[in-house]
Amino acid sequence: xxxxxxxxxxxxxxxxxxxxxxxxxxxxxxxxxxxxxxxxxxxxxxxxxxxxxxxxxxxxxxxxxxxxxxxxxxxxxxxxxxxxxxxxxxxxxxxxxxxxxxxxxxxxxxxxxxxxxxxxxxxxxxxxxxxxxxxxxxxxxxxxxxxxxxxxxxxxxxxxxxxxxxxxxxxxxxxxxxxxxxxxxxxxxxxx
Amino acid sequence: xxxxxxxxxxxxxxxxxxxxxxxxxxxxxxxxxxxxxxxxxxxxxxxxxxxxxxxxxxxxxxxxxxxxxxxxxxxxxxxxxxxxxxxxxxxxxxxxxxxxxxxxxxxxxxxxxxxxxxxxxxxxxxxxxxxxxxxxxxxxxxxxxxxxxxxxxxxxxxxxxxxxxxxxxxxxxxxxxxxxxxxxxxxxxxxx
Numbered sequence: 001x002x003x004x005x006x007x008x009x010x011x012x013x014x015x016x017x018x019x020x021x022x023x024x025x026x027x028x029x030x031x032x033x034x035x036x037x038x039x040x041x042x043x044x045x046x047x048x049x050x051x052x053x054x055x056x057x058x059x060x061x062x063x064x065x066x067x068x069x070x071x072x073x074x075x076x077x078x079x080x081x082x083x084x085x086x087x088x089x090x091x092x093x094x095x096x097x098x099x100x101x102x103x104x105x106x107x108x109x110x111x112x113x114x115x116x117x118x119x120x121x122x123x124x125x126x127x128x129x130x131x132x133x134x135x136x137x138x139x140x141x142x143x144x145x146x147x148x149x150x151x152x153x154x155x156x157x158x159x160x161x162x163x164x165x166x167x168x169x170x171x172x173x174x175x176x177x178x179x180x181x182x183x184x185x186x187x188x189x190x191x192x
Numbered sequence: 193x194x195x196x197x198x199x200x201x202x203x204x205x206x207x208x209x210x211x212x213x214x215x216x217x218x219x220x221x222x223x224x225x226x227x228x229x230x231x232x233x234x235x236x237x238x239x240x241x242x243x244x245x246x247x248x249x250x251x252x253x254x255x256x257x258x259x260x261x262x263x264x265x266x267x268x269x270x271x272x273x274x275x276x277x278x279x280x281x282x283x284x285x286x287x288x289x290x291x292x293x294x295x296x297x298x299x300x301x302x303x304x305x306x307x308x309x310x311x312x313x314x315x316x317x318x319x320x321x322x323x324x325x326x327x328x329x330x331x332x333x334x335x336x337x338x339x340x341x342x343x344x345x346x347x348x349x350x351x352x353x354x355x356x357x358x359x360x361x362x363x364x365x366x367x368x369x370x371x372x373x374x375x376x377x378x379x380x381x382x383x384x
Contacts, residue, residue, distance in 0.1 A: 041234075041290065041291075042233075042234070042235055042236065043234055043235030043291075044234065044290075044291060051289075053290065064277075064286065066286045066289045066290065068289070079289075081282060081285050081286045081289060082279075082282065082286075083277045083278060083279045083282045083283045083286060084277065084278040084279070085256075085275045085276065085277050085278075086275060086276040086277075087274075087275045087276070090273060090274065090275045091275045093273050094256065094258045094273045094274075094275060097243075097258045097260070097271075097273060098233065098236075098245065098258065099233075099235075099236060
């Protein structure tokens, strides 16, 4: 499997976290706005299968991503297949012609750092607030003990970085922004 | 609608046609191998709807194209939506995860010329033989008399170029290579 292992946490004090990232040697990578469109499949219950299809716009870069179902516990570990496309609106139109339907948009501003081959991102998510995401790419390959052990190693790396950033284990979540936003909008509906 | 209007014809004498293209001022554009993968949709009968999803590899260029159903008669006129992608194998894998299935491959060598804003392509198609395709892009826009009249004008342009290349009207076909190959393989099955 190639994909990603990821944890995220809501943050209260962005400036404090920025200082901690710097203190553990985090290198600034980039900052920018991301707009993520999520699509409903014409005949598959992607949500029920814990899969997702996302088209991301980040400046002039557009990426189409399939996310597989989450495996394991403690961290969000899933297959990710990504291709870059040259035309955002064209890709939306093409997906629509194939019966896909845009169902959700997530807008955020991301500031990205690299720490020990992991990506640490500070996200300001419209309608949700401030988060930190710690992510490692899972690349294909053989490790001692096979895939399960290899994935365990990726997970431990995430936890170790979270520890060094002073984020308690119990504040880490494996929920996606999509889920957080969806549960927020359903609870606000429930309050009406 | 943005898309293409196209006619093709089987050719007997490639050298003669090359001379005719030159004689009417055709400018050489490029020559290269194209590999076209066609996909079955997970829940839509694309063939029945006269639609198609194609992923083309041409050197290091990869294009994903949705083709809408053919409209009108005499020329193949259809909507085309195209995006370039940066990873051929990645796009195949992504489509497969979404339930699309590769059903047909067409390989050809194309030599392309431009004649009066139209594209004239000499194709050597694996398993089919030599063809010429004359194609104009249909761009969005308002013309006198609306879409129907505008499309009629594109069609007449194709016919006029075919005339100038000495290709009789009755030899022009609107069938796709996909159809020609499919009907060839079904007729060879019938012969068994």
